[in-house]
Amino acid sequence: MYGLVHTAIRDMVLSKHGPVVWDKIKTEAGVADDAFLAMQSYDDSVVLSLVAAAAKVLEISAAECLDAFGQFWVLDTAVKHYGNMLDSCGHEIWGFLQNLDSMHDRMSGTFHGYDAPSFYLEENSDGTHLLHYRSSRQGLTPFVIGLLKGLAIHFNTKLGISVVAEELSDAGQHTTFSLETEDLSCRG
Numbered sequence: 065m066y067g068l069v070h071t072a073i074r075d076m077v078l079s080k081h082g083p084v085v086w087d088k089i090k091t092e093a094g095v096a097d098d099a100f101l102a103m104q105s106y107d108d109s110v111v112l113s114l115v116a117a118a119a120k121v122l123e124i125s126a127a128e129c130l131d132a133f134g135q136f137w138v139l140d141t142a143v144k145h146y147g148n149m150l151d152s153c154g155h156e157i158w159g160f161l162q163n164l165d166s167m168h169d170r171m172s173g174t175f176h177g178y179d180a181p182s183f184y185l186e187e188n189s190d191g192t193h194l195l196h197y198r199s200s201r202q203g204l205t206p207f208v209i210g211l212l213k214g215l216a217i218h219f220n221t222k223l224g225i226s227v228v229a230e231e232l233s234d235a236g237q238h239t240t241f242s243l244e245t246e247d248l249s250c251r252g
């Protein structure tokens with residue numbers, strides 16, 4: 065993944081745990097200092113090593129680490145560094161999720177050869193939503209859960225999130241989430 069993902073993990077650890085803990089994580093991951101060039105694409109093994117090392121040093125699961133990182137990505141990284149892109153994607157959660165693919169597509173001019181995920185939102189007749197997440201990668205469902213939690217906070221929406229199906233294949237992964245806002249769930 066692009067180095068800006070690595071720098072976002074570093075920013076999260078530095079802001080929540082400080083430089084001593086970050087040095088421990090970097091050493092544990094065996095990741096070199098030159099793995100943090102934002103606009104360079106690196107092998108996915110780098111990000112996976114950082115997540116595994118952070119989970120070990122912080123004594124949390126890799127899923128908890130990815131969830132926290134997803135929230136940080138939206139609430140800190142995206143807001144601070146990509147605010148215009150976030151705003152251009154929509155001002156409420158459903159419209160935003162519908163536009164997410166075109167936002168990632170537009171970035172392909174900047175991030176050459178990057179491998180973005182795909183999201184497809186389906187509205188059920190009862191007003192609840194299914195969100196389909198497809199990726200060429202596997203194991204990032206907890207990251208998407210964190211991203212969705214971050215988006216819910218960003219849009220000031222109470223969002224119920226549950227995983228209804230997860231399929232792994234040679235092509236990667238397809239996860240289906242059921243999403244409900246509090247207003248809808250109160251309809252009874």
Ligand code: HEM
Binds near residue numbers: 142149199207211
């Ligand atoms: C404006 C903010 C955003 C920017 C600049 C951005 C950019 C990127 C970049 C550069 C990657 C790495 C792809 C690669 O190196 O191959 C990525 C991955 C990813 N993005 Fe975004 N993104 C943004 C917002 C979001 C949001 C709001 C979501 C979801 C709700 C999202 C979902 C993902 C996921 C799940 C991945 C991991 C790759 C995968 O699943 O295969 N992104 N994004």
